[in-house]
Every structure is written in structure tokens, then in C-alpha cells.
Amino acid sequence: MRILVVHAHPLRESFSAAVLASLLKGLSAAGHEVLVLDLYAEGFDPVMRAEERARYMERGANTGAIAEHLRQVRWAEGLIAVYPTWWYGPPAILKGWLERVFVPHETFEIVDAPNPVRGLLTNIRLLGGVSTYGSPWWLVRLVMHDPGRTIVLRGLRQLVAKDCRTFWLGLYRMDTASEARRRAFLAEVEQRAGRI
Amino acid sequence: MRVLYVYCHPVPESFHGAIRDVALEGLRRRHDVDLLDLYAEGFDPVLGAEERRRYHDTERNREGIEPYLIRLRKAEGLVVQFPTWCFGPPAMLKGWLDRVIIPGFAFDIADPADPKSLIWHIGKIAGVVTYGRPRRHAWWMGDPPRKLVTRYLRWFASAKVKVDFHALYGMNTATAAQREAFIAEVGRAMGEF
Numbered sequence: 073m074r075i076l077v078v079h080a081h082p083l084r085e086s087f088s089a090a091v092l093a094s095l096l097k098g099l100s101a102a103g104h105e106v107l108v109l110d111l112y113a114e115g116f117d118p119v120m121r122a123e124e125r126a127r128y129m130e131r132g133a134n135t136g137a138i139a140e141h142l143r144q145v146r147w148a149e150g151l152i153a154v155y156p157t158w159w160y161g162p163p164a165i166l167k168g169w170l171e172r173v174f175v176p177h178e179t180f181e182i183v184d185a186p187n188p189v190r191g192l193l194t195n196i197r198l199l200g201g202v203s204t205y206g207s208p209w210w211l212v213r214l215v216m217h218d219p220g221r222t223i224v225l226r227g228l229r230q231l232v233a234k235d236c237r238t239f240w241l242g243l244y245r246m247d248t249a250s251e252a253r254r255r256a257f258l259a260e261v262e263q264r265a266g267r268i
Numbered sequence: 269m270r271v272l273y274v275y276c277h278p279v280p281e282s283f284h285g286a287i288r289d290v291a292l293e294g295l296r297r298r299h300d301v302d303l304l305d306l307y308a309e310g311f312d313p314v315l316g317a318e319e320r321r322r323y324h325d326t327e328r329n330r331e332g333i334e335p336y337l338i339r340l341r342k343a344e345g346l347v348v349q350f351p352t353w354c355f356g357p358p359a360m361l362k363g364w365l366d367r368v369i370i371p372g373f374a375f376d377i378a379d380p381a382d383p384k385s386l387i388w389h390i391g392k393i394a395g396v397v398t399y400g401r402p403r404r405h406a407w408w409m410g411d412p413p414r415k416l417v418t419r420y421l422r423w424f425a426s427a428k429v430k431v432d433f434h435a436l437y438g439m440n441t442a443t444a445a446q447r448e449a450f451i452a453e454v455g456r457a458m459g460e461f
Binding site: 118119217248 | 314
């Protein structure tokens with residue numbers, strides 16, 4: 073399947089980069105066609121400015137600056153986000169990508185129905201994410217409800233194919249994780265990607 | 269008291285601009301207000317490679333960001349105002365948190381298992397937030413904007429902190445009267461902040 077992997081960490085030597093490498097290894101072993109969107113390497117600008125905001129709802133006029141990103145999202149059958157969780161959410165660069173690319177009329181329509189969102193990205197049949205967290209899982213999940221995970225698995229979920237499958241992998245309490253626990257996580261990521 | 273008002277919206281003539289004007293008018297009657305308009309000041313929300321490399325180096329991680337740290341250090345009250353975009357705070361505001369809430373300044377993780385706040389001088393917090401969709405949708409999504417204010421920011425403040433959250437849900441279908449009522453509510457609350 074065609075998979076778009078979105079990565080958001082500024083450092084090549086980071087653990088997040090190692091997570092990405094493990095994911096890609098698994099995906100390639102399973103024979104998928106993968107496109108990596110490295111937001112930092114690309115120098116993506118996450119700021120939606122006044123002009124763009126003003127034409128956000130306007131059909132045909134709200135895709136100017138992000139047309140290429142939209143094309144990648146439409147090409148994909150699977151979308152996987154890889155990022156470190158900073159302050160209970162994705163880094164600003166990834167948050168901005170979500171805000172600027174998933175625009176109305178292109179990725180969803182607002183309709184007059186009990187569920188007002190009609191997804192247009194029916195090409196996407198797989199949504200997933202891999203993230204690292206400084207906090208313990210109970211704080212991330214039970215207290216803060218993991219906004220990054222929720223945006224992908226519940227928010228984007230409304231925009232994609234009805235029978236879309238989902239997965240999420242998290243390494244919690246990352247700052248106190250032993251070398252062994254980190255290695256085990258990388259192995260888990262590779263193995264999970266290989267089963268896609 | 270000294271209040272840092274963090275404002276995040278790109279369009280000056282927007283509904284948010286109107287809310288901000290009324291809020292500032294209310295606050296300034298009794299407080300010394302520092303308006304941090306992230307868009308107008310051209311804040312860069314991207315935590316870059318160099319900055320990330322020295323993030324845990326408490327001697328060097330303030331470089332380039334000092335003016336913003338000083339403004340937060342002076343604050344005894346904190347107000348954040350933003351629209352909900354893609355279920356959470358705009359990237360601009362998220363990036364302010366990413367870059368300003370750093371170790372050695374805002375918190376101490378010398379013992380990672382027992383982090384401590386270093387900006388406990390904040391004794392009062394308010395959030396002023398709009399949502400496009402109705403509250404039940406925000407609830408289903410875990411309502412990240414509300415948790416950002418009432419749980420995340422609260423953690424950093426003093427134990428006795430007072431936290432208020434002013435929300436207008438369902439902006440997409442709100443009537444002019446509902447909008448006016450929200451502006452009035454915020455103005456009143458800021459007058460009593």
C-alpha cells in the first residue's frame with residue numbers, strides 16, 4: 073500500500089529519528105511504497121497567517137500554498153505520524169501541518185446532518201502514529217487524553233475511509249527509559265510496521 | 269498585579285480581535301497588563317535543531333528566547349486567548365509553549381521522576397477560547413484547549429491558583445447575540461480578574 077509517513081523532529085541523531093528508521097525498515101520489509109515527509113528537513117512553515125486564514129473556508133482558494141502537501145495526502149492509502157510529544161501534543165511544526173493541509177472542501181465537507189463532517193479522503197484506509205512521551209502513560213492518557221493521538225485517531229478518522237484501520241505506539245516516561253526499554257520499543261515499532 | 273496576556277489570532281479585525289479589546293479594557297482597570305500578540309510580534313513557533321540540542325542544558329537553553337522568558341517571569345497572572353484549530357491550540361501558541369516552557373526556567377527536572385515548577389509565581393490563570401463545533405464534539409476529542417488551561421497550565425502555577433475558562437462552543441453556528449454575550453462575559457470576567 074502507498075504510505076505517507078510524516079516526521080517532526082529537528083535532530084537526525086534523535087531517538088525519534090531512530091523510531092522513524094525502525095518504522096521504515098518494517099514498512100519496506102512488508103513491501104509498501106513509502107513517502108517520507110520530514111517537516112523539519114523541508115523547512116515547513118506551520119504558521120497560518122492572516123491572508124490564508126481569511127480564505128480558509130473558500131472553495132478553490134484555500135489550497136494555494138499547500139497544494140503539494142494536499143497531493144501527497146490524496147496519494148496516500150496509509151498515513152502514519154512519527155513525532156515526540158511535547159507538552160501533551162505534537163510539536164508546533166506538525167500541529168501547523170494539520171491545520172494548514174486538512175482544509176474544508178478538499179479533505180472534508182460540513183453538511184447539515186447529525187454528524188456534520190463528511191470525509192473526502194476515502195483513499196486513506198490506515199491511520200497510525202508512533203510517539204515518545206516524557207510523562208507516564210496514565211498522565212498522558214487518563215488526565216490529558218493525549219491530544220496528538222486523539223487528533224489522528226479520532227479527528228482525522230472522520231475524514232478517511234469508513235473501514236479505516238488504526239494503530240498507535242507510545243514510549244512513555246522516555247526520560248527515565250533504560251537503553252533496553254528503548255531498544256525494545258524500536259523492535260516493537262519495526263515489528264508492528266511489518267504487519268501492516 | 270502584572271498580567272501576561274497571550275493572544276493568538278492572525279486577523280486583527282476578527283471576532284477574536286473584538287474579544288481581546290474588551291478583555292484588555294477590563295483588565296487594565298486594575299492590573300498592569302503585558303500584551304503578547306504572538307502573530308503581531310512575528311513569534312517563530314518552531315523549536316529548531318540548535319535549540320533542541322541545548323534544550324536540556326540549563327546554562328544555554330535560554331539563548332535567543334530571553335525576552336519572552338523575562339515577560340513570563342514577571343507575570344503574576346496569565347491569560348491565554350486563542351481559537352481552536354484542528355481540535356487544539358494553533359501551532360503558533362503550541363510553539364510558544366514548546367520554546368518557552370523549558371527546563372531550568374519554567375520547571376526543574378534534575379530528578380526526572382519528580383519534576384517541579386519554577387513559575388509558581390503565577391497565582392491566577394484564565395483561558396478565553398472559541399470552538400467551531402459544539403461542546404459534545406470537543407468532549408469526544410478530549411477537549412485539549414480546556415485541558416491545556418485547567419490542567420496543564422494549572423500544574424505550573426501556585427497551589428492556590430484560581431483558574432477560569434471562558435469558552436464559546438459552536439462558533440460555526442453561533443448567532444450575533446451569542447457572540448455579543450460571550451464578549452460581554454469575557455469583559456466582565458476580566459474586569460474582576
